[in-house]
Amino acid sequence: MEKVCKRNKEVCKKEVRGDIEVIVFGSVVRGDYTVGLSDIDVLVVSRKFKNRDVKYEILGELLLKYGGTFEFHLVTPKEKKLYLKFIKRDMVKL
Numbered sequence: 001m002e003k004v005c006k007r008n009k010e011v012c013k014k015e016v017r018g019d020i021e022v023i024v025f026g027s028v029v030r031g032d033y034t035v036g037l038s039d040i041d042v043l044v045v046s047r048k049f050k051n052r053d054v055k056y057e058i059l060g061e062l063l064l065k066y067g068g069t070f071e072f073h074l075v076t077p078k079e080k081k082l083y084l085k086f087i088k089r090d091m092v093k094l
Contacts (some may be wrong), residue, residue, distance in 0.1 A: 009022045009094040011062070011065075011066060012042065012044050012062075012072075015058055015061050015062050015065075016044060016046055016048065016058055018046060018048055019046065019047075020044055020045060020046045021044075021045040021046075021080075021093070021094075022042065022043070022044055022045075022093075022094040023042070023043040023045070023087070023091050023092065023093050023094065024040065024041065024042055024043075024091065024092045024094065025041050025042075025043060025083075025087045025090055025091040025092075026038075026039075026040070026041035026087075026090065027041075028040045028041070029090045029091055029092055030090050039068075039069060039070060039071045040069060040070045040071070041070075041071050041073065042070055042071065042072050042073065043073045043075065043080065043083055043087075043091075044072060044073065044074050044075070045075055045076070045077055045080045046074070046076070047076060047077065049074050049075060049076050049079075050076050055074050058074060059072060059074050
């Protein structure tokens with residue numbers, strides 16, 4: 001789990017190229033991740049995502065390179081609050 005989390009942060013920092021917060025959540029954190037059936041949910045928080053063009057360009061790059069295994073959720077700091085209501089404690093901040 002720790003190895004996956006570190007790799008996620010490296011990947012996101014490289015693609016977003018800026019100050020970000022990365023949170024891994026869902027089945028991989030709860031411990032019920034199943035290879036081949038589950039994905040790894042990654043919440044990436046940045047002020048850059050206020051610009052929709054930037055947000056979707058970065059999302060496209062992430063999906064092309066890492067899609068399938070990872071599900072990326074790119075949000076602004078304001079949108080992060082909504083996610084945290086649903087994620088609750090099943091998360092790891094990187």
